[in-house]
Amino acid sequence: MLDQNTPGQTLLKVENLTTQFEIEAKSFFRKPTMLTAVNDVSFELKEGRTLGIVGESGCGKSTLGRSILQLIRAQKGRVVWQGKNLLDLTPEQIRLARRDMQIIFQDPIASLDPRMTVGDIIAEPLTVFEPKLSRAQRLERVQEIMAAVGLVPEMINRYPHEFSGGQAQRIGIARAVITRPKLIVCDEPVSALDVSIQGQVITLLRKLRKEFGLTLIFISHDLSVVRLISDDVLVLYLGRIVEAGDCATVFSAPAHPYTQALFSAAPIPDPKLARQRSRIRLQGDPPSPMNPPPGCPFQPRCWKSTDICRTQMPPTELVRQGQSAACYHMDRPPEA
Amino acid sequence: MTDQTQKDVLLELKDYSITFKTPDGDVKAVSNMNLTVRRGERIAIVGESGSGKSQTFLGIMGLLAKNGQTSGQALLEGRDVLALKPRELDKVRGKDMAMVFQDPMTALNPSLKISRQLTEQLEIHRGFTAKAASIEALDMLKRVGIPDPTRRFNLYPHELSGGMRQRIVIAMALLTKPKLLIADEPTTALDVTIQAQILDLFNDLTAEMNTALLMITHDLGVVAGLADRVAVMYAGNIVEEAPVDELFEKPAHPYTAALHAAIPRPDQDVDDLVVIPGRPPNLQHLPKGCNFSPRCPKVQDDCIDRPPQLETLAPQHCAACFHPFPRREELLTHA
Numbered sequence: 001m002l003d004q005n006t007p008g009q010t011l012l013k014v015e016n017l018t019t020q021f022e023i024e025a026k027s028f029f030r031k032p033t034m035l036t037a038v039n040d041v042s043f044e045l046k047e048g049r050t051l052g053i054v055g056e057s058g059c060g061k062s063t064l065g066r067s068i069l070q071l072i073r074a075q076k077g078r079v080v081w082q083g084k085n086l087l088d089l090t091p092e093q094i095r096l097a098r099r100d101m102q103i104i105f106q107d108p109i110a111s112l113d114p115r116m117t118v119g120d121i122i123a124e125p126l127t128v129f130e131p132k133l134s135r136a137q138r139l140e141r142v143q144e145i146m147a148a149v150g151l152v153p154e155m156i157n158r159y160p161h162e163f164s165g166g167q168a169q170r171i172g173i174a175r176a177v178i179t180r181p182k183l184i185v186c187d188e189p190v191s192a193l194d195v196s197i198q199g200q201v202i203t204l205l206r207k208l209r210k211e212f213g214l215t216l217i218f219i220s221h222d223l224s225v226v227r228l229i230s231d232d233v234l235v236l237y238l239g240r241i242v243e244a245g246d247c248a249t250v251f252s253a254p255a256h257p258y259t260q261a262l263f264s265a266a267p268i269p270d271p272k273l274a275r276q277r278s279r280i281r282l283q284g285d286p287p288s289p290m291n292p293p294p295g296c297p298f299q300p301r302c303w304k305s306t307d308i309c310r311t312q313m314p315p316t317e318l319v320r321q322g323q324s325a326a327c328y329h330m331d332r333p334p335e336a
Numbered sequence: 337m338t339d340q341t342q343k344d345v346l347l348e349l350k351d352y353s354i355t356f357k358t359p360d361g362d363v364k365a366v367s368n369m370n371l372t373v374r375r376g377e378r379i380a381i382v383g384e385s386g387s388g389k390s391q392t393f394l395g396i397m398g399l400l401a402k403n404g405q406t407s408g409q410a411l412l413e414g415r416d417v418l419a420l421k422p423r424e425l426d427k428v429r430g431k432d433m434a435m436v437f438q439d440p441m442t443a444l445n446p447s448l449k450i451s452r453q454l455t456e457q458l459e460i461h462r463g464f465t466a467k468a469a470s471i472e473a474l475d476m477l478k479r480v481g482i483p484d485p486t487r488r489f490n491l492y493p494h495e496l497s498g499g500m501r502q503r504i505v506i507a508m509a510l511l512t513k514p515k516l517l518i519a520d521e522p523t524t525a526l527d528v529t530i531q532a533q534i535l536d537l538f539n540d541l542t543a544e545m546n547t548a549l550l551m552i553t554h555d556l557g558v559v560a561g562l563a564d565r566v567a568v569m570y571a572g573n574i575v576e577e578a579p580v581d582e583l584f585e586k587p588a589h590p591y592t593a594a595l596h597a598a599i600p601r602p603d604q605d606v607d608d609l610v611v612i613p614g615r616p617p618n619l620q621h622l623p624k625g626c627n628f629s630p631r632c633p634k635v636q637d638d639c640i641d642r643p644p645q646l647e648t649l650a651p652q653h654c655a656a657c658f659h660p661f662p663r664r665e666e667l668l669t670h671a
Contacts, residue, residue, distance in 0.1 A: 227605065268602065269557045274560045
């Protein structure tokens with residue numbers, strides 16, 4: 001799906017991943033309905049790259065991130081990690097594999113145990129994955145990582161409630177990187193933070209990515225933040241990838257009408273530009289994943305939709321080198 | 337000020353402060369604020385959490401927590417709303433000034449149908465009969481862009497999506513044709529495409545009804561497309577106030593400049609994101625001088641010594657800084 005010509009080792013390969021949730025049946029005699037949160041998603045992630053996953057609430061971006069880490073078990077498809085399909089592994093094997101795959105959550109305070117000290121929180125992955133370390137060695141590693149994320153050593157015995165949102169997120173990041181993982185899924189890591197703090201955390205993630213050679217999956221609803229940190233981007237709508245490609249290409253020439261609408265709705269902090277640009281005004285709300293429309297998921301809100309969109313799901317096609325989209329009426333580059 | 341411009345003034349805050357009494361002593365959430373809002377004007381109040389931007393207007397609406405106290409004046413058409421008795425305030429609130437909150441679900445009563453929530457105030461404030469109120473409310477639902485309004489009129493809030501609920505709340509606020517609409521982060525809980533719809537709605541309706549709009553937000557991007565004038569708040573003070581174009585092109589206060597430079601852009605590749613070090617001060621332990629001085633790249637001795645006052649730099653443009661800090665390039669070298 002994503003550009004396969006990018007150099008580097010493939011770290012993660014997701015194939016036709018589908019995650020469904022069972023919605024409780026209204027009556028004992030009825031079959032429970034299934035909600036498809038992630039629908040037939042495939043992509044490949046090269047080592048050292050950062051993949052942004054963008055979409056609005058309910059599009060399945062968080063479920064996708066969690067399905068990759070096996071925090072939610074997917075129904076169909078494959079998640080190939082270091083040659084193994086994670087969906088086939090036993091819980092114990094998955095637990096061991098998580099040493100290399102970590103997650104950073106949106107709500108920094110809620111994701112930290114209020115009764116543990118900062119030092120214990122950051123050291124916890126070590127006690128799980130490297131139990132042979134001595135107390136002194138563990139302390140050394142914790143201090144080293146605290147310095148790397150910009151926390152002063154005196155904070156080691158404090159509790160999460162004593163920290164601001166930005167500092168708490170640094171603790172969450174320290175906990176995620178201490179085992180030197182290969183992949184970190186960042187699930188809206190800066191959306192709960194103030195603008196000035198948001199910049200600090202993104203800068204930190206960029207620094208750590210370089211220092212530790214991390215591969216990141218960066219989930220966000222905010223296009224500007226994704227553009228700032230990602231190499232590649234996936235645009236999700238109602239559980240499906242509608243457009244994918246390298247950031248520079250997708251941001252400069254979005255092909256799918258939904259991506260175009262999303263870009264044109266993103267507020268630009270420049271009053272003159274904001275007044276000048278013509279905005280695509282989308283009508284209505286995204287459809288409920290409980291009751292998806294027939295054909296293309298975007299067709300009820302799409303200004304380009306025709307009969308075929310209402311009956312058939314458009315296939316994913318290459319738009320140009322490094323960009324693919326699933327739309328019958330996408331903007332294609334002019335024929336050379 | 338001439339008589340004509342004086343007549344134009346809708347709301348005037350004079351030396352307006354809010355203090356909260358806490359077990360650890362008094363906390364001044366808003367200090368000595370002055371602001372003038374003219375009829376039909378769209379003003380954005382920008383600030384980070386804890387800057388006092390929401391409290392300012394909760395205070396005007398008489399909605400502060402019990403330990404909160406206002407001082408100074410808030411003149412709505414010359415009448416000080418802070419001095420009104422609760423009964424008198426009830427007549428002004430919801431009628432002359434209305435408020436739209438961030439979370440549309442908690443702003444609506446979950447146990448009342450949409451129809452009742454909308455007609456109630458028409459009956460109370462404008463003396464409509466139940467039937468006339470229904471007709472008027474339905475008409476407003478159409479204007480705020482609710483598809484199939486007749487059916488939705490009889491639904492409960494939980495049966496509607498977030499964007500739809502916010503439209504209902506806006507309809508509710510505008511029904512009494514208020515002179516001032518205060519919107520506190522009205523799009524923060526919404527998705528981008530829905531946010532764009534709601535901002536358009538604010539734009540169209542306030543212009544159509546000549547309602548003054550006070551938009552409280554943390555998002556400079558939202559401000560750029562909507563406001564005529566912007567006031568930036570930091571730790572309970574307005575640090576800069578300017579027409580929107582000027583604020584973005586020539587920010588004078590280092591905080592405004594840094595805030596602007598710290599926003600990632602959806603339409604540009606930014607390699608050097610300006611980072612503002614540190615975090616906003618604790619209101620209980622404010623620095624002696626300028627509140628921004630501990631984080632300011634341009635800090636000098638006088639900034640630590642005494643707080644700067646708002647000073648006019650250009651027509652309609654004022655900032656509270658001893659050393660106005662204009663350029664992005666200069667900022668980058670400090671980051």
